[in-house]
Amino acid sequence: MRLSKTFIKTLREAPKDETAKNGELLTRAGYIHKEMAGVYDYLPLGLRVIENIKTIIRDELNKLGCEEISMTTLQNPEPWEKTGRFSDQEVDIWFKTELASGGELGLAPTHEEPIVEMMKSYVSSYKDLPIYIYQFQTKFRNELRAKSGILRGREFLMKDLYSFHTSEEDLDDFYQKVEEAYRRIFERLNIADCTYETFASGGIFSKYSHEFQTFLPVGEDTVYYNNDKSVVLNKEVYNEEVLRDLNVTDEKFEETTAAEIGNIFKLKFKYTEPLGLKYVDEDNSQKTVYMGCYGIGVSRLMGVIAEKFADEKGLNWPETIAPFRYYLIGIGENGEKEAEKFYNGREELTLFDDRDKRPGEKFQDSELMGIPLRIVISDKTLAENSAEITDRKTGESWKVSLEKLFDSF
């Protein structure tokens, strides 16, 4: 991408209504644009990060045999009424709207009901199961208070996976596979070392659910962890009974804040029973389908990662999800000429700062945008037949010969 051709612009100062680090930097660097509280547009750079995160998640889920679909945002109240969740007393974050022909619709805050309803058309025999379906979908939640940049929005992107099984053992087995897949996803996103699988309330259907919590100062959740962080508990289940349950009554726990980036849940019959998702088993008997659901907050993840790696100079993306690998700067007539040559054929990897700006400003922007490697070609480097590479993370610079630059970058 050529910076001279894009509409996005960096800002020297953050808009005053962005006080969270992620919102401030993502706005200043031109990744997102705010429409209103908790509602953001994703600009070219931001969209690339989102897509890169999606690619990693998609890759790991597809390995488990999951199939991707896309469901609707507009929701028929009927299935929700069957589970009691269309009620504002039960679920108080609904956005609801009216049909011109009369009647009410909801804007999906999650998709358990519609997917169970949908699966009734496709599941009839034990031979049809198990099924694993996921989507990346915009969710709407009418939060009383949106805050913290893109960490808590009213409209946000989520990956939601639903699994359907004939037995609890099969559900357990798949649940564990998802735990492992999530672990790999967070490794590839470079946040595995600060992200912990956390015991949280499982409501009335299971004792616990598991959350994936990234330790982060602006996180909204309070969690407790033991000495080696082998046991992490959400505040909501941090009590004597649970500690006894987990056999850790003797250990000392510390408190910290964290951001929930994923949640996995053994729903069992919670939604399949009231909605009547059944199958015929080998013995010709009708049985209810076991269900699990597994979420990852994709847009929140982008905010968490932005927040996690940012420094005083700006954003700092892991290579795996950075919008571009290289930030290219040519200085002087010859430097610009060589930069053009390098850019040619590497458009997808390279953010080319070909603007008519002084080098200092380009350096600043390369750091603000957090692109992993900066390539500078100037008269100075050309005198040594080389280019200068600078690592965004370490700040270290080194020279590579032009031959090597053109061959292996």
Next chain:
RNA sequence: CAGGGUGUGGCGCAGUUGGUAGCGCGCAGCGUUCGGGACGCUGAGGCCGUCGGUUCAAGUCCGAUCACCCUGACCA
């Protein structure tokens, strides 16, 4: 929803006892600059969140309302 704060060009801000809006950044043109957010000159851009009231006169005073931020509560 409770408490606190803020709304003035794209962004950050100033605006005195009410008298018809200004600064920095950014933007346009010209010139000088060109490896760490350069400089000079010229210029464009705003019915001051919205509605109502007081007044000869409202960015400024009064009332209402909307939006945004922070803390808390809430978080299926």
